[in-house]
Amino acid sequence: MHVLIVEDEIPLLKEVRSYLEKEGFICDEASTGKIASDKLFSNNYDLLLLDLGLPDYDGIDLLKETVANSKNIAVIILSARSAIEDRIKGLNFGADDYLPKPFSLLELKSRIMAVIRRKHGIKANILQVNRLQVDLDKRVVTYEENTLNLTRKEYDILSFLILNKNRVVTRLQISEHIWGDIIEENYNSNYIDVHIKNLRKKLSEYIDGDFLETVRGIGFQFVEASQE
Ligand code: CA
Numbered sequence: 001m002h003v004l005i006v007e008d009e010i011p012l013l014k015e016v017r018s019y020l021e022k023e024g025f026i027c028d029e030a031s032t033g034k035i036a037s038d039k040l041f042s043n044n045y046d047l048l049l050l051d052l053g054l055p056d057y058d059g060i061d062l063l064k065e066t067v068a069n070s071k072n073i074a075v076i077i078l079s080a081r082s083a084i085e086d087r088i089k090g091l092n093f094g095a096d097d098y099l100p101k102p103f104s105l106l107e108l109k110s111r112i113m114a115v116i117r118r119k120h121g122i123k124a125n126i127l128q129v130n131r132l133q134v135d136l137d138k139r140v141v142t143y144e145e146n147t148l149n150l151t152r153k154e155y156d157i158l159s160f161l162i163l164n165k166n167r168v169v170t171r172l173q174i175s176e177h178i179w180g181d182i183i184e185e186n187y188n189s190n191y192i193d194v195h196i197k198n199l200r201k202k203l204s205e206y207i208d209g210d211f212l213e214t215v216r217g218i219g220f221q222f223v224e225a226s227q228e
């Protein structure tokens with residue numbers, strides 16, 4: 001989950017970032033509207049946390065820009081409690097939720113999880129695919145009573161593929177979602193293959209069949225139907 005945090009109060013920005021990183025999110029940050037606008041243009045984020053009161057930009061304009069350019073991004077507005085007008089405007093212009101300041105980090109996380117669930121049309125933080133279960137909140141995958149011993153990246157890739165099950169997910173989407181900025185040095189396509197190979201091996205202890213399909217030249221697909 002690749003998140004852009006737009007906030008000009010630097011201590012708050014850092015606090016939110018370090019909390020979300022601990023919770024397994026890949027974070028990027030912008031302290032001005034200009035930086036945010038540039039980053040939104042050149043990256044694909046899953047989620048935008050947007051402070052409306054920015055020094056150089058009207059947050060609502062940034063919201064409009066974002067929603068017009070990126071259909072799949074989820075947006076949560078962070079703004080002062082008194083600004084009811086902003087809240088209504090934000091929701092009218094396509095934000096998914098609104099969190100008044102000051103907020104607790106726990107509440108922020110539960111709002112994020114709720115927005116992600118809505119985007120993917122799921123009702124709980126537990127994804128069930130036949131006998132495989134993904135706990136999005138605890139970041140744990142189980143098969144019946146067995147907990148799969150996954151690395152952080154393996155979990156990220158598997159949960160992302162399962163969230164998008166029966167759809168082809170491209171290598172680019174995986175790298176942006178799991179590693180963030182694709183220009184970063186740790187982006188390497190072979191990297192994905194290594195993780196997929198390890199995932200297949202770990203899953204094959206429990207499940208028969210090639211449910212984790214390679215779509216040649218494009219990416220991967222988690223196929224629900226072929227799972228035993
Ligand atoms: Ca502000």
